[in-house]
Amino acid sequence: MPYQARIHRISAAGPDDVSGIHEAIAAGRLDPAGIVGIFGKTEGNGCVNDFTRGYATQSLGLMLRRHLPEAAADAVCLVMSGGTEGAMAPHWTIFERIEAENATGPALAVGRAHTAGLPPEHIGRLPQLRMVAEGVARALADAGIDNAADVHFVQVKCPLLTAPRIAEAQGRGQTVATPDTLKSMGLSRAASALGVGVALGEIDLEALSDSAIGTRRDVWSGRASCSAGIELRGHEIVVLGMSPRWGGPLAIDHAVMRDAVDIEPVRAALARLGLPTMGQLDAGERERLIAVLAKAEPSADGRLRGFRHTMLDDSDIASTRHARAFVCGVLAGLIGHAELYISGGAEHQGPDGGGPVALIASRMVV
Amino acid sequence: MPYQARIHRISAAGPDDVSGIHEAIAAGRLDPAGIVGIFGKTEGNGCVNDFTRGYATQSLGLMLRRHLPEAAADAVCLVMSGGTEGAMAPHWTIFERIEAENATGPALAVGRAHTAGLPPEHIGRLPQLRMVAEGVARALADAGIDNAADVHFVQVKCPLLTAPRIAEAQGRGQTVATPDTLKSMGLSRAASALGVGVALGEIDLEALSDSAIGTRRDVWSGRASCSAGIELRGHEIVVLGMSPRWGGPLAIDHAVMRDAVDIEPVRAALARLGLPTMGQLDAGERERLIAVLAKAEPSADGRLRGFRHTMLDDSDIASTRHARAFVCGVLAGLIGHAELYISGGAEHQGPDGGGPVALIASRMVV
Amino acid sequence: MPYQARIHRISAAGPDDVSGIHEAIAAGRLDPAGIVGIFGKTEGNGCVNDFTRGYATQSLGLMLRRHLPEAAADAVCLVMSGGTEGAMAPHWTIFERIEAENATGPALAVGRAHTAGLPPEHIGRLPQLRMVAEGVARALADAGIDNAADVHFVQVKCPLLTAPRIAEAQGRGQTVATPDTLKSMGLSRAASALGVGVALGEIDLEALSDSAIGTRRDVWSGRASCSAGIELRGHEIVVLGMSPRWGGPLAIDHAVMRDAVDIEPVRAALARLGLPTMGQLDAGERERLIAVLAKAEPSADGRLRGFRHTMLDDSDIASTRHARAFVCGVLAGLIGHAELYISGGAEHQGPDGGGPVALIASRMVV
Amino acid sequence: MPYQARIHRISAAGPDDVSGIHEAIAAGRLDPAGIVGIFGKTEGNGCVNDFTRGYATQSLGLMLRRHLPEAAADAVCLVMSGGTEGAMAPHWTIFERIEAENATGPALAVGRAHTAGLPPEHIGRLPQLRMVAEGVARALADAGIDNAADVHFVQVKCPLLTAPRIAEAQGRGQTVATPDTLKSMGLSRAASALGVGVALGEIDLEALSDSAIGTRRDVWSGRASCSAGIELRGHEIVVLGMSPRWGGPLAIDHAVMRDAVDIEPVRAALARLGLPTMGQLDAGERERLIAVLAKAEPSADGRLRGFRHTMLDDSDIASTRHARAFVCGVLAGLIGHAELYISGGAEHQGPDGGGPVALIASRMVV
Numbered sequence A, B, C, D: 001m002p003y004q005a006r007i008h009r010i011s012a013a014g015p016d017d018v019s020g021i022h023e024a025i026a027a028g029r030l031d032p033a034g035i036v037g038i039f040g041k042t043e044g045n046g047c048v049n050d051f052t053r054g055y056a057t058q059s060l061g062l063m064l065r066r067h068l069p070e071a072a073a074d075a076v077c078l079v080m081s082g083g084t085e086g087a088m089a090p091h092w093t094i095f096e097r098i099e100a101e102n103a104t105g106p107a108l109a110v111g112r113a114h115t116a117g118l119p120p121e122h123i124g125r126l127p128q129l130r131m132v133a134e135g136v137a138r139a140l141a142d143a144g145i146d147n148a149a150d151v152h153f154v155q156v157k158c159p160l161l162t163a164p165r166i167a168e169a170q171g172r173g174q175t176v177a178t179p180d181t182l183k184s185m186g187l188s189r190a191a192s193a194l195g196v197g198v199a200l201g202e203i204d205l206e207a208l209s210d211s212a213i214g215t216r217r218d219v220w221s222g223r224a225s226c227s228a229g230i231e232l233r234g235h236e237i238v239v240l241g242m243s244p245r246w247g248g249p250l251a252i253d254h255a256v257m258r259d260a261v262d263i264e265p266v267r268a269a270l271a272r273l274g275l276p277t278m279g280q281l282d283a284g285e286r287e288r289l290i291a292v293l294a295k296a297e298p299s300a301d302g303r304l305r306g307f308r309h310t311m312l313d314d315s316d317i318a319s320t321r322h323a324r325a326f327v328c329g330v331l332a333g334l335i336g337h338a339e340l341y342i343s344g345g346a347e348h349q350g351p352d353g354g355g356p357v358a359l360i361a362s363r364m365v366v
Helices: A019-026 A052-067 A070-075 A126-143 A163-171 A181-199 A264-272 A283-288 A319-335 B019-026 B052-067 B070-075 B126-143 B163-171 B181-199 B264-272 B283-288 B319-335 C019-026 C052-067 C070-075 C126-143 C163-171 C181-199 C264-272 C283-288 C319-335 D019-026 D052-067 D070-075 D126-143 D163-171 D181-199 D264-272 D283-288 D319-335
Strands: A003-011 A035-042 A077-082 A091-099 A107-114 A151-158 A224-228 A236-243 A250-257 A289-296 A341-344 A355-362 B003-011 B035-042 B077-082 B091-099 B107-114 B151-158 B224-228 B236-243 B250-257 B289-296 B341-344 B355-362 C003-011 C035-042 C077-082 C091-099 C107-114 C151-158 C224-228 C236-243 C250-257 C289-296 C341-344 C355-362 D003-011 D035-042 D077-082 D091-099 D107-114 D151-158 D224-228 D236-243 D250-257 D289-296 D341-344 D355-362
Touching: A003 A019, A003 A107, A003 A250, A003 A289, A019 A052, A019 A091, A035 A052, A035 A107, A035 A236, A035 A341, A052 A070, A052 A077, A052 C052, A077 A151, A077 A224, A077 A236, A107 A126, A126 A151, A126 A181, A126 A236, A151 A181, A151 A250, A151 A355, A181 A224, A224 A355, A236 A250, A250 A264, A264 A319, A264 A355, A283 A289, A289 A319, A319 A341, A319 B319, B003 B019, B003 B107, B003 B250, B003 B289, B019 B052, B019 B091, B035 B052, B035 B107, B035 B236, B035 B341, B052 B070, B052 B077, B052 D052, B077 B151, B077 B224, B077 B236, B107 B126, B126 B151, B126 B181, B126 B236, B151 B181, B151 B250, B151 B355, B181 B224, B224 B355, B236 B250, B250 B264, B264 B319, B264 B355, B283 B289, B289 B319, B319 B341, C003 C019, C003 C107, C003 C250, C003 C289, C019 C052, C019 C091, C035 C052, C035 C107, C035 C236, C035 C341, C052 C070, C052 C077, C077 C151, C077 C224, C077 C236, C107 C126, C126 C151, C126 C181, C126 C236, C151 C181, C151 C250, C151 C355, C181 C224, C224 C355, C236 C250, C250 C264, C264 C319, C264 C355, C283 C289, C289 C319, C319 C341, C319 D319, D003 D019, D003 D107, D003 D250, D003 D289, D019 D052, D019 D091, D035 D052, D035 D107, D035 D236, D035 D341, D052 D070, D052 D077, D077 D151, D077 D224, D077 D236, D107 D126, D126 D151, D126 D181, D126 D236, D151 D181, D151 D250, D151 D355, D181 D224, D224 D355, D236 D250, D250 D264, D264 D319, D264 D355, D283 D289, D289 D319, D319 D341
Parallel strands: A035 A077, A151 A224, A289 A341, B035 B077, B151 B224, B289 B341, C035 C077, C151 C224, C289 C341, D035 D077, D151 D224, D289 D341
Antiparallel strands: A003 A091, A035 A091, A107 A236, A107 A250, A151 A236, A250 A355, A289 A355, B003 B091, B035 B091, B107 B236, B107 B250, B151 B236, B250 B355, B289 B355, C003 C091, C035 C091, C107 C236, C107 C250, C151 C236, C250 C355, C289 C355, D003 D091, D035 D091, D107 D236, D107 D250, D151 D236, D250 D355, D289 D355
16 A cells, blocks of 8 residues: 655754644644654754753653554654754654555655664774665665655764774774764764765765775765764664655655855755745745755865855854854745754765755645 | 945955955055945954954054054044854955046945044933934935935944943943943944934934833834944944945945845845846856845844744854854855855844845946 | 661763662662752753753653652652863762661751742742742751751752743733843842741841842852752752751761852861861862862952953853853862862852852761 | 073953053063063963964064064064963963073073974974974073973974965975864974973983874873964974072972872972962962963863763863863962963873973062
8 A cells, every 4th residue: 555755844842842743643643653753953062962962862752652662662763963053943853654545656755774783893984884875775665766866865863983882892903983983973974975875876886995984075975964873873764755656745856055055956946846936935835845954064175155164263163053054044045934954064965065955845735 | 526435345364364455455456545444244253252353453453554644544444243153254345435537326425423432321321322323414424425215224333331431430420221241232232223213214213212222122223233342432333325426336225134034125125236136146246246234133032934043042152143144144045155244233223133234236247 | 767868979971871870779779769859960051051951850750760659759859950161070969868777966967848839920039039948947847957057058949931931920910020031040049049048047038129139249148059940830949957866977068168269168168077188188088078069150240369250251151161160170179079069150159259068078988 | 691580470451451561661660671472361262263362462562562673572482372261360471581680599590492484294293393392402591501300391382284384285295294273283282292392301202203293192291381373383482490590589390280180299399489388378378479380181081080071072162171261270279369371282291181380489578
């Protein structure tokens, strides 16, 4: 029997505010049994000591266990992305899969996969890249997407190195990619993004080596979005694309921003989704744009369109925070609000200084 | 003999980098004798302990004294605005007045005025408001603008309270508007903005009292931009508008953003300046847009278009910093670069959560 | 049958790390049924958007419910204090009450009280002060302390104003003490501290008015420690003192620092507890000093012993963060480690710029 | 004719406040012609975008040129150290050399040296180490110190890498030690500190290689203090020690703190200088302690005396800022005020997590 995807974008008053999700369940709009994953934008700093991700994960886990058997609750992919700088609104995006009467497809399809735990010595190296590529392939199968060209967004939550994990690996005579736990977040995102690119046929595995991970800025996926978190050892992968086996009003498309102000590809993608706009989407069009998922980062050369930016020299505010605030403004000016999922740290996720943007829209007036 | 305004937007590699100004003078593009004022976006935090403003002021003063007699150097209005969050590019905007062969006007007109020193007990109160209103009137006369409707931007640099100034006033048996030096920055900006509004006929002085200053969010000027600084006791005022007595290719217009993502009024102003655009200005149009001057602030109710923002609850990053980064992104998405002058703290400068935007364009291809 | 107090100081690897408490329970060193309260130093910013307090509170609540009936778990006073600046070590301090064979007292006595919910319009005003004073009296009775002079530390967790609470009060035609939610934390701590002082006979209620709360720096308690939190409507009060009805090896004393470097009163208190020291406690003495609880704040005049400090002018780092880091260093130099409970925001808690310090020591070698 | 050193510790109201120095000169207490160097603690973040160092350097340069020929003014070593966290007081320490009637020595001796510019490719590598070692030897000769054992403090101001400097070196086919400009500050301090250790005979040059610089935490100098700055290409070196050829009441000694709370070696050094103390120096003793110069850093293992610190995991506040605030508290508790020169970033400057402390005292009551 065919599937249909439902997307619920629900505002959060804090990292532990799951009341909106309870309400959606109570009102019958959301069936907990169908929840594939939950993406959260939480209001921490998005860096190492951001505890809003763990707090939200704990709060969502308690919520899910109230409605689901523990195993089913634990199978839900929880991807928390910290940092709501500028006017970005903290919120949850819930991906639900229900059965559809008939496949009116192609329509939005959602799939997921979990990988085994990754030994610390493999973080940021080719074995992680291969593990993610394999996991993405399973997620495509789970989504019923046969053609990688139909994939528009792949969210990967990946592990990072911690002092105990480094010690454990070294105790077995292994070396790690970096002794710096903050850097390991970037390397893990980098290897995961390359893994996505390989799985989607964007990147040639043969051309890559350990040394390319995190350094080859010219090699990137236009559909990967990766976040590292301390709370898992393996990977959680959510694939979003279009499939003829799915039904319902939702569709997804994506754009690749070449730099932090490159809105034209996003406008073009909106037009492809039936939301053409000069300037800013109007209120009705905004209603039909269900979710926006994007990555942001400062350009490595410290310049944007030839002018200097100060993000990389700022020792008070992390560059990822500046980039999220700015790119949120760029996209909010086009879309008309700031309840957007914009995540920082875009190694191999779009070109240097730019990033992928996925757009999910309803083809009917809501 | 008629005047012509020249605007020089020059990138700065740091608060003390005046090399680009020296080059413009050496190349004969800029005549130091004609400099009316210099606006600077400097890369500090834009708050109390932002020393980049003072460093830039000292560096610009040394530069001017190399080219001008001390009195002439000191007469130049130096308005330093701290905070280049997001991708905002640190830069100088130099306002120069030269003689024109003939007035082809109406064209961009620039005028300035200085006020006497303001006693500390008057900061943030009606006497400051009246002093600024009177100064703005003199600046209009200096600019040769007869009709307040032709004014598009008034920049006021105003004083603030410090512990010694408070003590001095109290020693004379006077009270001050607030004992909080940071708050005094806001009250001084507020009184100055209301003074601009009164001078431009936007606001009725009779309807105001001391208690309205900083509190009556419904009373605002659509053309005022005010920054408080520790380095002066009086006010420095620069008026920008259109005058038939001026010549040259430059023109100015302005828009008022109703909230932080309200780009449509800015698009309309660009169109009035001969720069109509769907989406983003192209490279040629960008060349013709010489300068963008805007104010930004978080909305007081903590919401933007119905969604929560976290700017006001963030104890790590000041809300003014979030607002500058975000609004810079909003405008940069429309304009195509981020070398923009966006200043925080917009009390009575545009509606709550929004702000004025001035646009200076060349009517000829540069 | 007489009581005995046991204090467990347990390191935390994060706001959700309760593993050390589980271990103490599993090993039989700690009986969950005897837990009166838990103080936590958590590693957030200690300001408005510090979610480590809520995360720790949720984690401790889950832990307690695993070992206790829900009502008993909810009765435990959880006082989370954010901010471990400098080298301060995140940790839990668990106050346990067990039955003793015989009262060898006077010995450390622990008592607690909860108050009813406080209407928002009473926060920071005399009704809150009276409610806290009454609650402290009940906590003294609970501790079996007859004489207020035997009290050495009173920890109060108090509510704060939020936008919805302000709206609710105004909806009933009431006014609130401040519209600024951050300020309401300070006013709630201030009213609570004065309430403690009144209950302990340090402060004369008759001499106080609403306007004195938060302003009369000359009126203070030398034994109050107050923290405001968003997670409660009423107050949780823990009293620590000496009582002849209690037994066991533990004793408590306190000192009042007159400014942020005033260590001599602390050295004197250590000597009274049998820990005389020139310089720094040695390893053996450190073992016997079970817990240190202190308050810190920047002096309002911006000076320490005649020299300027920059805590109050820093717009990047909150002054409370500077004060905790510095005072932690001052006390750690004397004591020899930094696993200390130092809390910021000391309105009426010790003199301006100083604060109370409570010391709990074992009279036997551990 | 013999020399005498005079040390002037002068409070600063801001990075540009040289008024206290002008007063000392006007009052005849300070002869500008004798100024060897000026150390400044300025109130920026002490990291990459700390412009208070440059602002102070510009302001001091203008002050010196008012009193000295340009060459003499430029010869003064200006060592600005950013970061006055906690209660640290911004101030200047001026090292003056005057002629003495007779050498009553041994007494405090001061010497300085400048090195040639260092090619960017040598920063953080052995050639820098050798250049600094050679410069320190010249500074010892300048100070009239024959025996390296009589040296108690060597301050080195060293260059760092910037994007243009890296490009210039790479343009010549050279490689640089790191592409990360912030990291280059640490490597330059590290190579400089090792150079000091070699010059003082504490470290064996033969045992070192490029790879040891910044990594061999077991190799350190107990008397080196290094700060990197963008404003120079070579090195400025100031040596402080005792020499029989100098006269006057001043003496210097030093201690090495083994960790961030290790005050006993400092107490011992105070005693050697005639300032024995239990607890805290009294007001009279404080008068006689003219200057305290120390380095601070977080321990690399994230622990202090077995307890966790969070300095290295904090993405909001740089670890150097935490360390300065905390160690300032530790030393201020012993000394009784916080107008201390405590500098962060102590690579090879004392053991991991600890650092050198130099103490300058007057042997007569001032």
